[in-house]
Amino acid sequence: MKEIDARxxxxxxPLMMTAEALENADGPVKVLVSEAHQKTNxxxxxxxxxxxxxTTEKGSEFEIVIE
Amino acid sequence: xxLADSKKKLALAGLGCGLVAACLAFFGNPANMAFCIACFxxxxxxxxxxxxxxxxxxxxxxxxxxxxxxxLIAVVTKEYRSVAGSSPLIRFVLGMIIMIGSLVFLGCxxxxxxxxSAGDLNAWVALIGFILGVATGAFALKQxxxxxxxxxxxxASGAVLPxxxxxxxxLAVCTALLxxxxxxxxxxxxxxxxxxxxxxxxxALAQKSRMCFAGSIRDVILMKNFDLLTVILGLFAVxxxxxxxxxxxxxxxxxxxxxxxxEFLWNILGMYAVGFAAVLAGGCPLRQLxxxxxxxxxxxxxxxxxxxxxxxxxxxxLAASGTALNPETKELVAGAVPVNGKVACVICILVCxxxxxxxxxKVRK
Numbered sequence: 077m078k079e080i081d082a083r084x085x086x087x088x089x090p091l092m093m094t095a096e097a098l099e100n101a102d103g104p105v106k107v108l109v110s111e112a113h114q115k116t117n118x119x120x121x122x123x124x125x126x127x128x129x130x131t132t133e134k135g136s137e138f139e140i141v142i143e
Numbered sequence: 144x145x146l147a148d149s150k151k152k153l154a155l156a157g158l159g160c161g162l163v164a165a166c167l168a169f170f171g172n173p174a175n176m177a178f179c180i181a182c183f184x185x186x187x188x189x190x191x192x193x194x195x196x197x198x199x200x201x202x203x204x205x206x207x208x209x210x211x212x213x214x215l216i217a218v219v220t221k222e223y224r225s226v227a228g229s230s231p232l233i234r235f236v237l238g239m240i241i242m243i244g245s246l247v248f249l250g251c252x253x254x255x256x257x258x259x260s261a262g263d264l265n266a267w268v269a270l271i272g273f274i275l276g277v278a279t280g281a282f283a284l285k286q287x288x289x290x291x292x293x294x295x296x297x298x299a300s301g302a303v304l305p306x307x308x309x310x311x312x313x314l315a316v317c318t319a320l321l322x323x324x325x326x327x328x329x330x331x332x333x334x335x336x337x338x339x340x341x342x343x344x345x346x347a348l349a350q351k352s353r354m355c356f357a358g359s360i361r362d363v364i365l366m367k368n369f370d371l372l373t374v375i376l377g378l379f380a381v382x383x384x385x386x387x388x389x390x391x392x393x394x395x396x397x398x399x400x401x402x403x404x405x406e407f408l409w410n411i412l413g414m415y416a417v418g419f420a421a422v423l424a425g426g427c428p429l430r431q432l433x434x435x436x437x438x439x440x441x442x443x444x445x446x447x448x449x450x451x452x453x454x455x456x457x458x459x460x461l462a463a464s465g466t467a468l469n470p471e472t473k474e475l476v477a478g479a480v481p482v483n484g485k486v487a488c489v490i491c492i493l494v495c496x497x498x499x500x501x502x503x504x505k506v507r508k
Contacts, residue, residue, distance in 0.1 A: 084292030086229065086425030086441075087358065088365060089504065092284065095366070110295075112222040113353050116147055121366075136224060136295065 077103060083110040083137055090114045091121055094142070098125065104143035108134075115140060146351040150373045156352035157377020163341045163348075164257065164378070165385035167205070170333035174391060175261050175401050177382070178205060178345065179254035180428040181245035184446070185453035186329050187311065190321040193450060194457035198327025202315035204335050206432065207308040208342015209349070210446075213436025214305040216347040225301030227440035230290040233498055234441050237424040238431070238448020239455065240491040244416030246453070246462040247480055247488045248272075249403050251428045252356035252417060256375060258403065260382035262394035265403045265410050272411030276418025277360045280499065283423065284365065289504035290423070293441055301438030304446060312339070328402065350437060355430040357421035397475065402465035404478030409463070412488050413480075419495040461487045 078101045082090035090109050097105045107118050115131060115138040122129035122142045131140045146152045168177040176182050182199075189200030217223040245251045248269050250258060255273065258266035280288075315321045316335065324330040332338060348354070352374050359371035386392040396405045404410070421427045424445050426434060431449070434442035456462040466478040480488075 084226065084229065084294055085504075086290060086293075088284065088361065089289055091366065110226070110293075111224065113147065116145065120148065120370075 077106050077141070079106045079108070081108045082114065083108050087114065087117070091117050094118050094121060098127070098142065104141055107140045107142065108137060109140065110137045112138075118142075146348070147353050147370070150370060153352055153370055153373040154377040156348045156354065157374035158381050159348050160345050160354065160374075161378040161381025161385075163345045165381055167333045167338060167341045168385070169389075170337055171331060172333050172338075173328045173331045173402070175258050175263065176250075176254060176328065177257050178341075179250050179257070180206070180432065181242055181251035181449070181453075182254060182328070184242070184428070184449045185246065185456070188450045188453040189329060189457070190315065190323060191311070192322055193454035196457040197329075198324055199329045199457070200322040200324045201329040201332060202311050202321050202323070203332070204312055204338035205342040205345070207312040208339045209346035209429070209432045210308050210436040211305050212343035212346025213350040213433040214302065215343070216350050217437035220351075222350075223301065223438045225296050225298045225438040225440070226293040227296045227300060228291075229293040229441045230502065231441055231444045233290055233502065234424055234445045235448040235451070236494065237420045237498070238445040239452035240420040240495060241417050241424070241428055241445075242449045242452025243456055243461055243484075243487050243491050244413045244420065245428070246456040247484050248410050248413030248417070249463050249465060249478075252414075252421070253427070253429055255414065256356065256379050257382050258401065260379050261386045261401065262392045263398060263401050263403055264394065264396050265405055265407075268407050269410040269414040272414035273418040274360055275411075276415040276420075277357055277422050278364055279415075279495075280357075280419045280422025281361050281364045283499035286500070287503045288423065288499055290425075290502055291505070293439065296440065300440050303440070304435045304443040346433060346436060349429060349433045354433075356427040357418055358426055358430065360418070361422050397466045397477065399466060399468045399475060402478075404463050404466055404480065406463075406480050409480040409485060409488065412492065413463075416488055416491045416495060419492065419499070423495065423498055456484075459483055459487075
């Protein structure tokens with residue numbers, strides 16, 4: 077699975093990296109972010125593009141699998 | 144509670160913030176400033192004696208409320224994260240640039256929208272510069288611009304700025320240590336408790352809705368996403384209704400009473416610098432205060448840059464003057480940007496370009 081590590085980056089970098097990864101990937105994409113608002117943004121982006129996002133909390137950070 | 148997951152909730156958050164701004168203007172804040180972040184940080188810098196412009200010195204409880212409101216709601220909703228380490232000094236410089244650009248135009252992006260809602264055409268002219276600045280920042284982002292990653296720090300670190308601001312408010316209320324204007328915009332303010340409450344509510348709403356003036360236009364350009372723009376439109380709508388209802392809507396340039404000037408080029412370039420720097424810093428001045436409240440020391444450094452920039456603006460004569468009626472002769476005296484301010488504005492834009500194209504994202508292998 078393609079993995080995007082956007083932890084600690086400022087907006088809108090996590091979303092740009094997610095968008096780029098989804099464009100180039102065939103299968104699911106795993107996105108790591110650290111802030112709650114970035115988690116919401118990535119989930120919403122996935123939903124708006126007809127994908128399913130599953131989020132798990134990893135300590136104080138988030139792992140979102142988009143498929 | 145999440146206000147950012149639907150356009151309707153975002154618009155409601157915008158309406159709520161608009162109501163707070165209108166309310167504070169009604170109860171004594173300078174009408175078309177209402178809740179200007181740049182103006183109020185500048186007033187706070189004045190209250191601390193960082194500059195000596197006597198008309199603009201007042202420890203604004205709104206600023207304290209914004210940061211503490213964001214802090215409290217972030218703690219309650221478990222979104223508080225103490226982080227630091229993403230190019231702090233570059234962020235400090237970006238904060239300075241945002242303030243200098245704002246005081247060349249005479250307002251932050253929030254005040255630009257408030258002025259637009261009062262019919263001030265100079266603010267509509269400045270919007271062109273703001274959009275171009277944001278677009279330039281967005282272009283840099285597409286080229287891989289990044290200030291690097293922040294990392295978690297001790298939880299106390301993120302609480303320092305809220306604590307300092309709360310301390311300033313306590314000093315302002317309980318002692319005569321801080322300066323307070325006796326005339327001019329700094330002397331015009333809503334009652335302290337109302338200002339503080341307004342700030343707390345605005346801060347909490349802005350934290351939950353992710354409200355950002357630079358981000359709203361940036362998202363439209365980069366992602367064709369209109370979510371954040373919805374919040375701003377909500378705020379604009381409320382202020383427009385308020386201004387029309389109270390007869391404060393005057394369409395035109397050079398409106399006396401609106402602290403503004405009609406030097407089109409410098410309105411555009413001032414806001415160009417603000418838009419550009421705000422995108423590079425990851426958010427407008429309001430968003431920096433909110434991020435600082437939820438634990439980002441990097442945003443807190445940007446806020447300190449705003450304070451430093453405000454002090455420079457008034458100590459070195461960079462800030463523009465507003466068009467005003469001479470009370471004795473009844474003549475209209477046009478506001479203007481001083482030469483120092485023009486030079487500073489051009490330097491700010493050049494520095495933005497240097498920052499934008501010398502900081503690239505590193506790909507983790």
